[in-house]
Amino acid sequence: MKIYNTLSKRKEEFEPLEEGKVKMYVCGPTVYNLIHIGNARPMIVFDTVRRYMEHKGYEVNFVSNFTDVDDKIIKKAIEEGVEASVISERYIAECKKDMQALNVKEATTHPKATQEICGMLDMIGTLIEKGHAYVAEDGTVYYRTRSFKGYGKLSHKNIDDLQGGNRSLLVSGEDQKEDSLDFVLWKPKKDGEPYWESPWCDGRPGWHIECSVMSKRYLGDEIDIHAGGEDLIFPHHENEIAQSEAANGKPFAKYWMHNAFLNIDNRKMSKSAGNFFTVRDILQKYDPQVLRFFMLSAHYRSPLNFSAELMDAAGNGYERIVTSVSNLNYLLENAASDTMSDEEKKLAEEAEGFIAKFDEAMDDDFNTADAIAAIFDLVKFVNTNTDAGSSREYLNFLKEELVMLSDICGLIVEKKQEMLDSDIEALIKERQAARKEKNFQRADEIRNELLSKGIILEDTREGVKWKRA
Numbered sequence: 001m002k003i004y005n006t007l008s009k010r011k012e013e014f015e016p017l018e019e020g021k022v023k024m025y026v027c028g029p030t031v032y033n034l035i036h037i038g039n040a041r042p043m044i045v046f047d048t049v050r051r052y053m054e055h056k057g058y059e060v061n062f063v064s065n066f067t068d069v070d071d072k073i074i075k076k077a078i079e080e081g082v083e084a085s086v087i088s089e090r091y092i093a094e095c096k097k098d099m100q101a102l103n104v105k106e107a108t109t110h111p112k113a114t115q116e117i118c119g120m121l122d123m124i125g126t127l128i129e130k131g132h133a134y135v136a137e138d139g140t141v142y143y144r145t146r147s148f149k150g151y152g153k154l155s156h157k158n159i160d161d162l163q164g165g166n167r168s169l170l171v172s173g174e175d176q177k178e179d180s181l182d183f184v185l186w187k188p189k190k191d192g193e194p195y196w197e198s199p200w201c202d203g204r205p206g207w208h209i210e211c212s213v214m215s216k217r218y219l220g221d222e223i224d225i226h227a228g229g230e231d232l233i234f235p236h237h238e239n240e241i242a243q244s245e246a247a248n249g250k251p252f253a254k255y256w257m258h259n260a261f262l263n264i265d266n267r268k269m270s271k272s273a274g275n276f277f278t279v280r281d282i283l284q285k286y287d288p289q290v291l292r293f294f295m296l297s298a299h300y301r302s303p304l305n306f307s308a309e310l311m312d313a314a315g316n317g318y319e320r321i322v323t324s325v326s327n328l329n330y331l332l333e334n335a336a337s338d339t340m341s342d343e344e345k346k347l348a349e350e351a352e353g354f355i356a357k358f359d360e361a362m363d364d365d366f367n368t369a370d371a372i373a374a375i376f377d378l379v380k381f382v383n384t385n386t387d388a389g390s391s392r393e394y395l396n397f398l399k400e401e402l403v404m405l406s407d408i409c410g411l412i413v414e415k416k417q418e419m420l421d422s423d424i425e426a427l428i429k430e431r432q433a434a435r436k437e438k439n440f441q442r443a444d445e446i447r448n449e450l451l452s453k454g455i456i457l458e459d460t461r462e463g464v465k466w467k468r469a
């Protein structure tokens with residue numbers, strides 16, 4: 001399995017630190033609003049990486065944080081006249097709903113920055129002790145960037161070029177820095193803001209320190225994969241490396257993966273630019289699976305432009321797989337025989353070749369576009385090599401393969417049969433009749449059967465009403 005490593009700018013063979021295990025950290029969202037579909041790209045992409053690694057037999061420890069203390073969260077809390085935690089908890093809950101809709105697996109651990117302050121104080125203390133950080137007069141703690149020899153190795157920047165470029169960016173209040181490149185680890189509180197006590201001042205952490213600390217706490221000093229959107233390469237991930245490696249004295253992450261942007265009209269989708277759609281907006285119009293399919297239809301390192309045409313194309317592509325599975329289910333209900341014929345055995349062997357094609361694409365730095373092409377090849381094979389005479393064993397074999405490959409992409413392709421209105425009404429009639437005959441057992445059975453299919457009955461004065469849950 002080859003992974004493109006931002007650190008070396010090359011595809012490298014994946015070799016885990018510990019055999020059979022993967023320790024993976026993905027930078028999560030800042031929770032002050034509903035997430036937009038740009039934020040959903042890393043979620044979907046790295047969930048697919050995780051699923052593929054699990055399919056390969058790795059045990060994946062997947063950690064993804066929520067940044068729940070930040071200027072934008074505090075600003076919104078002040079606007080609404082509530083505590084910052086009210087805002088962050090609200091949007092963590094909403095983000096989790098979106099992730100569930102997009103079939104993104106729950107992380108093994110979803111830490112929140114505000115719950116990890118102790119670890120941050122510890123790491124900042126270590127950095128000060130080791131001479132990598134210093135305390136300014138007002139209690140701000142800065143990282144001494146030049147003290148870390150490897151600074152710039154991830155973003156492939158030369159520290160002296162940064163120096164020149166950044167001098168003019170020195171903003172007011174930061175004039176206590178020894179060097180314009182130094183960045184904040186801890187800063188003093190301001191009125192009305194959340195704060196924590198520390199040896200240096202009452203205050204709150206800078207942004208970068210949280211990921212170094214959470215990664216260390218839940219995965220250890222050295223991890224296999226660290227990932228996020230490409231806007232995080234500099235300065236966020238560069239600063240994480242400087243913090244973690246200086247504090248722990250060990251290399252931090254072996255492989256650094258970064259997804260390219262989701263754009264609109266070839267510009268990065270972002271909240272600050274105002275050119276965004278929330279996941280919620282999109283789910284008003286499209287099946288969440290179509291959004292997931294759309295995201296995977298391009299390689300994760302290629303920019304992806306969002307448009308209605310591409311979403312429609314994604315919808316058609318997704319439907320092709322769903323229809324093929326539903327055709328197989330139809331044939332299965334009426335299969336002519338149970339076991340595979342010799343001819344079917346040969347065809348089944350041929351169909352297995354599509355798994356190899358799928359794996360080959362995914363082994364090449366998770367080329368989901370080619371992996372989906374392999375699923376389409378299988379769909380075509382299924383559609384041309386099955387009919388009413390096929391055996392149950394053969395049909396099941398094909399269906400399992402199709403569902404398995406789709407599932408590695410996180411695509412749900414077997415639709416649960418929704419009950420038709422006419423079927424529901426027929427059952428309600430039967431229940432009424434049972435009640436008339438005082439056959440309450442049957443009446444309850446019908447109510448429960450409907451409930452298990454998400455249909456809720458309500459006995460009103462005007463008769464029985466029903467709704468879908």
Ligand code: AMP
Nearest residue numbers: 028029030038039041228229261262269
């Ligand atoms: P943020 O909430 O801005 O910290 O972003 C959370 C994650 O979404 C980070 O990994 C970002 O790199 C990623 N991200 C934000 N906007 C986009 C975009 N337009 N396309 C792809 N990834 C994005």
Ligand code: ZN
Nearest residue numbers: 027028211236
């Ligand atoms: Zn991070």
